[in-house]
Amino acid sequence: MPQLDSLHPIVEKIITNIEKLMVGKRKETILALTALLAEGHVLLEDVPGVGKTMLVRALSKSIDADYKRIQFTPDLLPSDVTGVSIYNPKELQFEFNPGPIMGNFVLADEINRTSPKTQSALLESMEEGTITIDGITRSLPKPFFVMATQNPVEYEGTYPLPEAQLDRFLLKLRMGYPTPEEEFEILNRMEKTNPLSHLQAITTIKELLYLQQSVREVSMDKAIKHYIVKLVSQTRSYSSIQLGASPRGSIALMKASQAYAFIHGRNYVIPDDVKFLAPYVLAHRLILKMEARFEGITGEQVIAKIVARTTVPTQRTKNL
Incomplete structure (x- = not known):
């Protein structure tokens, strides 16, 4: 990884904040921030328990963003992702009940454990930046950033993402196991409390949108x-x-x-x-x-x- 230049000051603060929680994952954190600032999305592929979920939660807390999590299962429906219109008899009209995709930071956990139809509901929303329910199109919030996790295909019960769907992700990352020294440090940090509960916001959504705009000028x-x-x-x-x-x-x-x-x-x-x-x-x-x-x-x-x-x-x- 090139180390010729000093990091942008706000980005450096975000990384330092995340490193209070994540041990030995500086490269992966920078790559996730790269996708975020480029207004793209990330696919994280690795075995369970190596910090995929923790990374996106730490990112969202550092930016004080609205965080949503979707646990993908074989019986999950597209409407469970996007939301559904429910009839209100008192108002004599349908009301939209938003799904978990209506967030700034969306963790799509184990995306390859659900059906292709439900996968498409998420991936099409990522591409368009909108969802359409009952003929009404609604814009997703800005920023809108998806980090999808998937287990390796050799794990049972997986539905591999089609190649055309993989193309929707800007980056694909693997976390990897920590070294013994890093794992020892993880135990020290988690011994008495979960550092995530004490993580503070470093910047705001407004600042993030400005940074994304600045990236386009590079x-x-x-x-x-x-x-x-x-x-x-x-x-x-x-x-x-x-x-x-x-x-x-x-x-x-x-x-x-x-x-x-x-x-x-x-x-x-x-x-x-x-x-x-x-x-x-x-x-x-x-x-x-x-x-x-x-x-x-x-x-x-x-x-x-x-x-x-x-x-x-x-x-x-x-x-x-």
């Missing part, structure tokens, strides 16, 4: 845009890939790079931003050939090879 040199196009276009002809990333992947990598540059206190993107983010932004958008999957090749490995063989632009543009 400049990107033409050479770096061409670099992104080269990386993504190679996924469409790589020998191990059946289906490469679409132009949506290029746009996602551009937006994520702008946010990552902003987090590191810059108003311009450098090639290292793109190189670092490429596996997190692009790997989950690929469909590997069957023989590649049998050989244990992963999307992350393929993207790493593409990055390694692609010429990096040397020009850096500063807007002073």
Whole structure:
């Protein structure tokens, strides 16, 4: 992870606050903030109990945002996610009862344990920023940020997300197990109290919206845009890939790079931003050939090879 620049002061405060709760997850926290500031969404894939839920709760508390949680189960209905209109006999009219998706920070827990129809209710709302109930379209609150968790597909009772749905997520992350030293520190922190209950807000929704607007102003040199196009276009002809990333992947990598540059206190993107983010932004958008999957090749490995063989632009543009 590039360490050439100091972090944006507000972002640094948020990370420091979250690290009161999360041990050894600074990189994952920065990546989650990258998606948040880029107005994207995150898919967290890992085994249960490694801090996926804790990360999104700590983020929402740090920003004093409205937090909602959806526990996905096989019997969950789309209306359980989006809400439903209920007839009020006293008022002689239907009234909208909002679902848990009407929040600023939404934790979609174990999304691959529910049916494809219910998955689509969430993912379409993420894409459109709206929900439609009984023909009436309602806007979701701003900011609107989804962190969906899923267990690895080898776990029983899972409904793998279709590739087209995976494309809705800006980043895909894995938390990983803590080291023995980190796990020991977790025990120390959790011995007498849950640090989450004492976590204080560092900033506000209004400030976050301003930061998101500032990210859009981060400049990107033409050479770096061409670099992104080269990386993504190679996924469409790589020998191990059946289906490469679409132009949506290029746009996602551009937006994520702008946010990552902003987090590191810059108003311009450098090639290292793109190189670092490429596996997190692009790997989950690929469909590997069957023989590649049998050989244990992963999307992350393929993207790493593409990055390694692609010429990096040397020009850096500063807007002073």
